[in-house]
Amino acid sequence: MKSDRTKYLVLGNSTAAIGAVEAIRALDRATPIVLVSKEPRHVYSRPLISYLLAGEIDEERMYYRPRDFYERNRVEARLGVEAVGVDARARVVRTADGAELAFEKLLVATGGRPFVPKIEGLSYTSWDDARVVRTEGVFTFTSWDDAAAIAAHLEEHHPARAVVVGGGLIGIKAAEALCARGLRVTIVELAERLLPLALDRRASELAARACADAGVELVCGATVKALRSQGGRVSGAQLADGRVLPCEIVVLAVGVVPDLRLVEGSGIRTERGIVIDDRCRTSVEGVFAAGDVAQGRDSLSGESRPIPIFPHAYRQGAVAGTNMAGGEARLESAFAMNSVEVFGLPTVSLGLAAAEGDGYEVLVRLDEQARAYKRIVLRDGRIVGALFVGDIDRAGIFAGLMRHGVDVSAARELLLADQFGLLTLPAEYRKHVVEGEGVEV
Amino acid sequence: MKRIFAREEYCLGCRLCEINCLVKRSRSKRLIKALRRERHALVPGVRVEEAGRVSFALQCRHCDDAPCIEACIAGAMRRDPGTGAVLCDEARCVGCWSCIMVCPAGAVLRGKARKVASKCDLCAGEATPPCVEGCPNEALTYEER
Numbered sequence: 001m002k003s004d005r006t007k008y009l010v011l012g013n014s015t016a017a018i019g020a021v022e023a024i025r026a027l028d029r030a031t032p033i034v035l036v037s038k039e040p041r042h043v044y045s046r047p048l049i050s051y052l053l054a055g056e057i058d059e060e061r062m063y064y065r066p067r068d069f070y071e072r073n074r075v076e077a078r079l080g081v082e083a084v085g086v087d088a089r090a091r092v093v094r095t096a097d098g099a100e101l102a103f104e105k106l107l108v109a110t111g112g113r114p115f116v117p118k119i120e121g122l123s124y125t126s127w128d129d130a131r132v133v134r135t136e137g138v139f140t141f142t143s144w145d146d147a148a149a150i151a152a153h154l155e156e157h158h159p160a161r162a163v164v165v166g167g168g169l170i171g172i173k174a175a176e177a178l179c180a181r182g183l184r185v186t187i188v189e190l191a192e193r194l195l196p197l198a199l200d201r202r203a204s205e206l207a208a209r210a211c212a213d214a215g216v217e218l219v220c221g222a223t224v225k226a227l228r229s230q231g232g233r234v235s236g237a238q239l240a241d242g243r244v245l246p247c248e249i250v251v252l253a254v255g256v257v258p259d260l261r262l263v264e265g266s267g268i269r270t271e272r273g274i275v276i277d278d279r280c281r282t283s284v285e286g287v288f289a290a291g292d293v294a295q296g297r298d299s300l301s302g303e304s305r306p307i308p309i310f311p312h313a314y315r316q317g318a319v320a321g322t323n324m325a326g327g328e329a330r331l332e333s334a335f336a337m338n339s340v341e342v343f344g345l346p347t348v349s350l351g352l353a354a355a356e357g358d359g360y361e362v363l364v365r366l367d368e369q370a371r372a373y374k375r376i377v378l379r380d381g382r383i384v385g386a387l388f389v390g391d392i393d394r395a396g397i398f399a400g401l402m403r404h405g406v407d408v409s410a411a412r413e414l415l416l417a418d419q420f421g422l423l424t425l426p427a428e429y430r431k432h433v434v435e436g437e438g439v440e441v
Numbered sequence: 442m443k444r445i446f447a448r449e450e451y452c453l454g455c456r457l458c459e460i461n462c463l464v465k466r467s468r469s470k471r472l473i474k475a476l477r478r479e480r481h482a483l484v485p486g487v488r489v490e491e492a493g494r495v496s497f498a499l500q501c502r503h504c505d506d507a508p509c510i511e512a513c514i515a516g517a518m519r520r521d522p523g524t525g526a527v528l529c530d531e532a533r534c535v536g537c538w539s540c541i542m543v544c545p546a547g548a549v550l551r552g553k554a555r556k557v558a559s560k561c562d563l564c565a566g567e568a569t570p571p572c573v574e575g576c577p578n579e580a581l582t583y584e585e586r
Contacts, residue, residue, distance in 0.1 A: 311512035400545025
C-alpha cells in the first residue's frame with residue numbers, strides 16, 4: 001500500500017482546488033495529482049449559479065476551466081466520490097465507497113455548506129446534512145444542483161411568489177434570478193438592513209432602493225419562524241411577528257459555513273474552519289487546507305477567521321499548491337472583499353467598509369442624484385476599508401493600497417476627488433504598480 | 442514579455458493615445474467616424490492621468506501575478522500562453538466586476554456597448570500598439586524590461 005501513495009491528493013473541485021492544481025503544475029509538470037469530489041461535475045464556478053438560473057448564461061459557460069483541464073494537467077479526477085474521513089496518522093483518506101487513498105501531501109478544499117436556520121415546518125434528512133431539505137419548494141442556493149432543482153421546480157409548478165431568507169450576497173443573487181424568471185420576490189433579512197456585513201447604512205439604503213425599483217419587497221429586522229405547507233409543498237413563510245408571507249417557493253440564503261464533517265476526529269485543528277497558517281498548512285504535517293473550509297489570518301483585524309470569498313479561495317489554493325510541490329509561498333494579506341450588483345446597482349466593498357468610531361477616520365462622498373456613494377475608512381494613515389456604490393471605477397486601486405498597507409496621509413484630500421488616480425499616490429508606489437513587478441493579493 | 446511603459450517626463454497630456462485606442466477599437470477604424478458616431482459605445486484601454494503639470498498614460502500592466510485572473514468568477518480573464526498578455530474572453534465574462542475590484546492600477550473598466558470588462562489587450566498581432574505608435578513625444582514605449 002505504501003508504495004502507491006499519491007503524492008498530491010486534492011479533496012474538492014472548486015476554486016481553491018483548481019488554484020492548487022495550477023500552482024502544483026507550475027512547479028511539477030509530471031507527478032500525477034488525484035482529485036476527489038463529491039459532485040459528479042466538471043469544475044464549474046459556484047457564483048455563476050444565479051446567472052444560470054436567471055437564464056443569462058447557458059450551461060457551457062458554467063465551466064470554470066476547459067473540458068480538457070484534468071487531462072491537460074495530468075489530474076486523475078474521481079468525480080462523484082465522497083471523501084468521508086481523514087486518518088492523519090496513517091495518512092489515508094477514506095471514501096464513501098469504502099476505498100482508502102494513501103497520500104503524501106493532502107489538500108482539503110471541500111468548501112462550505114449552506115447554513116440552514118432552525119425553522120418550524122422545515123424537514124431535513126438530518127441536521128448534519130442540512131443540504132438535503134425535504135419540504136417541497138424549499139431550497140438552498142450554493143450549488144449547481146440547487147440551481148437545477150429550483151429551475152425544475154419553476155418549470156413544473158410555475159410558482160408566482162418567492163420568499164428569500166437572507167439579505168446578504170447569496171440572497172440578493174437568488175432574488176435577482178427569481179425576479180428574472182418572473183416571480184414576485186420578498187427578501188427577509190434578520191438585520192435592520194440589506195447586506196449588513198458588506199455595506200454601511202447609507203449604502204444599504206441605496207441598495208434597498210434598487211431592490212424596490214425592481215419590484216422586490218424587503219422585510220428587514222425579521223426572521224422566518226415557521227414554514228407553512230399544503231400537501232407537503234410550501235405555501236407560506238410565517239414571520240416571528242406572526243405575519244404570513246404567502247409563497248410557493250422559499251430559498252434559504254442565510255450564509256455558508258465551513259463544512260468540517262470530513263475532518264472531525266482527524267486531529268486536524270479546527271475552530272470555525274480548518275485553521276491554517278500563512279502557508280496554508282494545517283496543524284498536521286503534510287496536510288493543507290484552502291478556500292471556504294479554511295480559516296486564516298485576517299490582516300485587518302489580526303484574527304483568524306473564515307473569509308469565504310472567491311479570490312481568496314483561489315489564492316489560498318495556489319499558495320497551498322506551491323508549498324505542496326516544494327515551493328515557497330505565503331499569503332501576503334487577506335481581507336473580505338465583494339463586488340456585487342444589486343439589481344443593476346454596482347457595489348464594491350473592501351475590508352472594514354462600514355467601520356466607524358474610535359481610531360477610524362471616515363471620508364465620504366455622496367451624489368444622491370447619481371446614486372453614487374463612496375466611503376473610505378482610514379486607520380493610522382492607511383486605508384482599512386472602502387465602499388463604492390454606483391460608481392465602482394478604479395475601486396481596485398484602493399484594494400491595492402490596502403493590500404500593501406500604503407500610507408496615504410499625504411494624498412488624503414484627493415482620495416475621493418475626481419482626479420484621483422495613481423498619479424495622486426506616492427511615486428514609489430506608482431512605480432511599483434506600473435513597472436509590473438507583480439502585485440500580490 | 443513586451444509591455445507598454447509611460448515616461449511621465451515626456452507626456453504632454455494630449456490624450457492622443459486614448460483617441461488612437463478608440464479608433465483601433467472602433468468598427469470603422471476611421472478617426473472622424475469613430476469619434477462622432479461610435480464613441481458612445483467605446484471605452485479606451487488607456488487613460489491619461491493628470492495632476493498639476495504632471496501627466497502619464499496608464500493601461501493594464503499585464504501583471505506577472507495578476508489578481509484579476511484569480512478573482513474572475515467566470516474563468517474569462519486568462520493569460521495568453523503565447524504572448525503572456527492578460528486577456529478577457531468577452532464571450533465568458535458575466536460583468537461581475539471582480540476584476541475591477543482587485544486591479545491595483547484601476548485599469549479595468551466597465552464596457553459600454555456590452556456588459557463585459559474592458560481593458561488593454563496589447564493589440565495582439567500588432568508590432569506596435571497604436572497608442573505607442575501615435576504618441577507625438579515618444580512618451581510611450583513598447584518594450585521588454
